[in-house]
Amino acid sequence: MGEARLPFRVALAGNPNTGKTTLFNRLTGSDQKVGNYPGITVDRHTGHMRLPGIGHVDVLDVPGAYSLSARSPEEQLAIQTIAGIPPYPTPDVVVQVLDATQLSRNLYLLLQIIETGVPVVVALNMTDMLAARGEAIDVPALEQQLGVPVVAVSALHRQGLAELSGRVAEVLANPDLGRTNWRWQPQDGALLEDMALVSAAVPESWCRGSLSRRRSFSLWALLSIDDADELSAVPEDLRNAVAAARASATRDNRELESEVIGGRYRWIDEHLPTFLEQRSTPGPSRTERLDAILLHPASGFLIFLALMGVVFQTLFSGADPAIAFVEGVFGTFGEAIEDALLPGFLRDFLVNGVVAGVGSVLVFLPQILLLFLFIGLMEDTGYMARVAFLMDRIMKSLGLHGRAFVPMMSGFACAVPAIMATRTMERRRDRFLTMMVVPLMTCSARLPVYSLIIAALFPPAQIFGFVPVQGLLMVAMYLFSTVVALLALAVLGRTIFRGPRVPLILELPPYRRPHLPTVLRMVAQRGAVFVREAGSVILVCTIGLWFLLSHPINPPLATDYDALRVAATSNLETAALEERLATISSEETGALLRASYAGRVGQAIEPVIEPLGFDWKIGVGLIGAFAAREVFVSTMGVVYGLGAEEDEGSHTLRESIRRATHADGRPVYTPLVGLSLMVFFALACQCMATLAAVRRETHTWRWPAFMLVYMTALAWCASFLLYQGGLWLGFS
Amino acid sequence: MSSIDRLKPGQTAALLSIGGERSFRRRLMELGLLPGTPVRLVRRVAVGDLIELEVRGCHVSLRLAEAARLAVELPNG
Incomplete structure (x- = not known):
């Protein structure tokens, strides 16, 4: 018809450790993106793949889950993205990865997905591992029992991928091929009553006119919702209905969980022998032999x-x-x-x-x-x-x-x-x-x-x-x-x-x-996410710190350094001149820093850090250290007019620190001040990159702010107690 | 009837019931631990207070205190 249509949406679902990520990488190639789900700390992996006769489709890698039941917003993502609860769109097909070696448990999730009425294609992965377990799977029989297409694949060895794409394309063209009726049917009268009660409270926007969806969501609600869950966007009506159903179940001494979960597993246990053959009883698996060593207490x-x-x-x-x-x-x-x-x-x-x-x-x-x-x-x-x-x-x-x-x-x-x-x-x-x-x-x-x-402050004694x-x-x-x-x-x-x-x-x-390729891709994605999301914060902070440390430009200084240079040039020659000029430049840099905004802030916060034994120069160092703690060393180099190239091994910097005195002639740095400073550094959150990383992981400024406040408060109190306690005990 | 942490390593028994919090029971049931399911105690790690179980071909580990809520039918009565 030529009209623009949104691309089909494929959701890739499965238990953890089923090779789902490898399959996702195989299907989408390098055409991937990592984003966020709003409000929760779960990465959203999406990509594109090309299907025969269809063209490009969107692929979503749903986080691995054992079940659609949920207690937290993170777990809730499974039902929301697989079944398509607003604001998430319903996928046009769900590809569920089944681990052939753990079929029984993997089928549990599949039964839940089938019940939601979304078209499903099963990718039966890891069939090559079956022989070692003495097992074999009859794929046509499995397909017949499940009622949805099943394709044996090996994501690792790239087998069966073309057939998988073909079956997915068929289901996209004719969704009913991927749909089937519920594998088990709740029979118990009391459970049916509970389902009817809860179904009525399931929002219509979730059901999209489907009675089967309504019933499946009622079971989801019965298993997921209770007074201790942390689920988001659950209507109050639905909560009340579940609470009423649960109260009546408790009164009748029934257990809703075992009725529903037991019903699904009963179907699995009854049908498993028709497609899974146990050919021999193998000895302890490789995993068990390894675990005997790797989990051994010694x-x-x-x-x-x-x-x-x-x-x-x-x-x-x-x-x-x-x-x-x-x-x-x-x-x-x-x-x-x-x-x-x-x-x-x-x-x-x-x-x-x-x-x-x-x-x-x-x-x-x-x-x-x-x-x-x-x-x-x-x-x-x-x-x-x-x-x-x-x-x-x-x-x-x-x-x-x-x-x-x-x-x-x-x-x-x-x-x-x-x-x-x-x-x-x-x-x-x-x-x-x-x-x-x-x-x-x-x-x-x-x-x-x-x-x-x-x-600088402690003797190399023993x-x-x-x-x-x-x-x-x-x-x-x-x-x-x-x-x-x-x-x-x-x-x-x-x-x-x-x-x-x-x-x-x-x-x-x-x-x-x-x-390895799957691992390396994850590593690269992590790095990219850091650069993109934490990097911008760090960049802005570095520029901000640079501004504080280098502005205002040309502040009025007490000493005329240019005049000093002229004087030096006329009085000295070659080597002596060069040395003199370098000293003048360093002193000028130090004077500029003292006159900078950072220097002014350092002087302004001096009353706050004085009880810790710090003077304003240390204050400037602390501000500089916010870019990264080790910057403290080079900032101190600048403060003392030695230049930024000083490192912790520098003897001149150590000397300057030892020689530094207050206005009244007392030394600034005593061993007690040194200890106080180290304790402050140990506890204070002197690192904007850390704050940026926390912001990236929590998606809010609240936690980084909390961290900054509590760590700084902790550092101040600890240094205060140490320094004042030390003074009281007679140390200096 | 006994609790599952009393099994000897390598011993298999049929699960009778799970006690404890609802979400704990629900999670274990969804992993396939239902009344009648055979469960094998793979190992008990005393220093870690943990036990490892095998159920339906999958290995799951629980803390001793919580494993004590899993009642089993001992094979020899």
Whole structure:
């Protein structure tokens, strides 16, 4: 007819660990997009595929689920996107991936989907694994019993994909081919009454005129809705109807769950023998033999600790060359601009604002990509579930899930990838709670700050003749941050994140060889999402900080540096002159910083940080450190008129710090001030990238704001107690 | 009748009932743990307070305290 029609919509559904993502990658190729569902922290993966005789269709990868029943908005997504509850459109066909090796449980979800009346095509995956289990599936018999098309595929080996596309195209052309009546029928009179009662309250917009849909939603509501659920957009009528049905069931001593779920499984158990043949009873599977070692109380923990050691070491130092490379590239790029343009606002803005800002975004990529490579491999092989298993005892005592261990550990390298790694946890409360404490772990950006302070203020002495004071302090800072993080976890978990303790039901999927392209694609997508969504915030903040540190331009200064230069040029020659000019420039930079907005803010906040033992110069350093903690070191270099190239190993910077005095001649930096400063750095949220990552993961500014406030308050109080306590005890 | 955490590793028993919170029962039922379903105790990890079960060819792990709510019919009475 030639009229424009929206492309067909295909939804890809299935249990977790069925190879669904690999199939999605196979079907859509590189034509993919990652977005967000509004209001929840679940990535929305969409793509396009070409179907014979149809052309391009949209493909949506629905997050893996065992069932359409839901308790949270995240779980609710399954019913909303598969059945098409407004605002989500109804898919034209659902392709359900069935894991042939776990047919019985996978069929449960399929029966639910069939009941919603959306056309279904079944992609029977992993049939090549059946022989090892002594099983065989009769595909035509399965298709006949199910009443919807079934195609045996191997997503991994690219088998059956053309036939799958063909069957999907057929169903799009004739949707009834993918529809069938309910496989089981509720028979019990009382249950039918409950369904009638609840059906009447299901909104018409959900049902779209279909009685079958209305009945299927009534069962969904009966299983999902109760007084403790967190579901969104459930009409009050429907809630009341479910509550009434449940009350009457309880009165009659009936259990709605077992009636409905048992009804579906009864159909599965009765029909399974007609298409699944158990040919032999194999011995313990490869997975069970591996788990005997990997879940063993001794060897399992040792292997896990060794593995975490490798991950941590790689994040900590393995990423260094890549980080240095990124920094090098942006440094060179900045220099090239400096050479090409005349000094002035534009050049300064480009070099110190834009290029430095983009660099400070990309510098996180090596660690993000590495961490997600490890996480991807751990998820894809099935090992991640074992990590949760092994760490459950420890994490449970902290009120968290075993899966929280990997993000917490990663926090020692960098909070940004660690915060992004919290998405391996299903519960929103667990994710948010972990995110809030991860930045307390001693990340690698704190090290240069600690090194500078320790080297400048603490003697390289030894206690007991062999324990070096400086090394001991470093270890103490790690211990301190870990203890505070665990305390914060305990406090936050019992206060603002208080929630019912959720029983652990942890699936241990069979070990599988990881599919590297799928893992790498996930890694690339994570990196892209970070650059796109957190990157813009970091860029804006870097430019803002640059502005604060470098403006106003040409403020009135007490000393006329140009006059000094003229004087030097007329009095000195060659080497001595150059040295003198460099000193003058450094001093001028320092004076400019002191006159800048940041310098003024530093002076304005001095009364607030004075009780911690800090002067306004440290205040300026703290403001600069917001770009990234290690920037504190170079900012202090500028404040003391030494130039920004100072690093934590610099003797001149250490000297300047040791020599710095207050107006009355007292030294600014004493060991007590050093400790106070380190404690402040350990606890304060001095990192805009962390805040940007939290904003990206929570989709709101509320949590980053909360984090900034609570961590800064914690840091201030701890430093205050330490410094004032120290003074009271007679230290200085 | 006994609770499932009392099984010996490798032992299989038929599930009788699940107690506890509604959503806990619902989740386990949806994984196929229904009255009459054979369940095998694969391992018990004392240090982790966890047990691993096999049901319908899938491996599921539960905490001991919660597993105690799963009543089973012991094979030898």
